[in-house]
Amino acid sequence: xxxxxxxxxxxRMLDFYLGGTLHxxxxxxxxxxxLAVNPHLITxxxxxxxxxxxxxxxxxxxxxxxxxxxxxGIPVRTPEYANLHETALAADPACRVVYVDNDPVVRxxxxxxxxxxxxxxxxxxxxxxxxxxxxxxxxxxAAVLDLDRPVAVSxxxxxxxxxxxxxxxxxxxxxxxxxxxxxxxxxxxxxxxWAPEVMDALVRLYRKDVTDGGARSREQIQGLxxxxxxxxxxxxxxxDWRPGPGDDPLPAEQVNLYGLVARVP
Ligand SMILES: C[S@@+](CC[C@H](N)C(=O)[O-])C[C@H]1O[C@@H](n2cnc3c(N)ncnc32)[C@H](O)[C@@H]1O
Numbered sequence: 368x369x370x371x372x373x374x375x376x377x378x379r380m381l382d383f384y385l386g387g388t389l390h391x392x393x394x395x396x397x398x399x400x401x402l403a404v405n406p407h408l409i410t411x412x413x414x415x416x417x418x419x420x421x422x423x424x425x426x427x428x429x430x431x432x433x434x435x436x437x438x439x440g441i442p443v444r445t446p447e448y449a450n451l452h453e454t455a456l457a458a459d460p461a462c463r464v465v466y467v468d469n470d471p472v473v474r475x476x477x478x479x480x481x482x483x484x485x486x487x488x489x490x491x492x493x494x495x496x497x498x499x500x501x502x503x504x505x506x507x508x509a510a511v512l513d514l515d516r517p518v519a520v521s522x523x524x525x526x527x528x529x530x531x532x533x534x535x536x537x538x539x540x541x542x543x544x545x546x547x548x549x550x551x552x553x554x555x556x557x558x559x560x561w562a563p564e565v566m567d568a569l570v571r572l573y574r575k576d577v578t579d580g581g582a583r584s585r586e587q588i589q590g591l592x593x594x595x596x597x598x599x600x601x602x603x604x605x606x607d608w609r610p611g612p613g614d615d616p617l618p619a620e621q622v623n624l625y626g627l628v629a630r631v632p
Contacts, residue, residue: 369603373394375576381440389444415524432462434451434463449510452481464489465491466492527580535591554591562621565623595630
C-alpha cells in the first residue's frame with residue numbers, strides 16, 4: 368500500500384471501530400482518544416453499517432439493482448459486516464455497484480478487496496463527489512450504470528464533510544435529478560441533537576487530529592432532500608429505520624446518526 372500511513376486516517380479508524388484489521392498504530396491511538404470522548408462510537412459505527420445492509424436489501428427487494436455509493440470508505444473485511452456490493456450481489460447476482468471515493472488510502476484498499484471478489488459488477492472509481500452530475504459521464508461509471516433504469520445513490524456518512532447547507536443540498540440535487548422514477552437516495556449523517564456536549568467535543572477532536580466535518584440537526588438534514596419522497600419512518604435514529612430481527616433498539620444518544628431513504632417520484 369503505497370500511501371502515507373504515518374498519521375491517523377478516518378477510514379482506517381472506522382475499520383478499527385468495526386473490528387477490522389486495516390488500522391495502524393496511529394489510527395488506534397487516535398481512535399482511542401475519540402472513544403475516551405464518546406465510548407459509544409463503536410455502537411454508532413456498527414449501527415451505520417447495519418443500516419446500510421438493511422437499506423440495500425430493502426432496495427433490492429424493490430427491484431433496484433444499480434448502486435452508486437458516494438464516499439464509500441474502505442471496504443471492511445470482518446466476518447460480521449458485509450460491504451454494500453457483497454450485500455447487493457448476495458441479494459441479486461445481477462446487481463451493479465459503483466463505489467466512489469477521493470481518498471488514496473481508500474483506493475489502495477478498495478482495489479485490493481474488490482480484486483478478491485471475482486465479481487465483475489462491482490467497480491471502484493477514484494473521484495471527487497464535488498463534481499456532481501458530471502460524474503455520471505465518467506466513462507467507468509457510464510459503463511456500469513444505466514440511468515434509464517432506477518439507481519440507488521448512497522451518501523452515507525458523507526455530507527458532514529460539506530459544511531454549507533447550500534452546497535450539500537446542491538450535491539443531493541445534482542446526483543438525484545438525472546435519475547429515473549423509482550430510483551432512491553440513502554443518506555446517513557451525524558447529529559448533535561441527542562448528545563450535544565459529547566458530539567461537539569468529538570467533532571472538535573476530529574477536526575484537530577483527523578479531518579474536517581460537522582453535525583446537522585434533523586431539520587437541516589430533512590432540508591437537504593427536496594423533490595424526493597422520504598419513506599417511512601422518515602428522518603430517524605438510523606437504528607430505528609425498519610429494524611430487522613437481529614437489530615436491538617439503540618438509544619439515540621449513543622447512535623448520534625440520522626438515516627433516511629427517499630424515493631425519486
Ligand atoms: C465516514 S466515511 C463513510 C464511509 C461509508 N460510506 C460508511 O458510511 O460507512 C466518509 C468517506 O467519504 C469520503 N469523502 C469525503 N469527501 C469526499 C469527496 N469530496 N469526494 C469523494 N469522497 C469523499 C472520505 O474519503 C471517506 O472515505
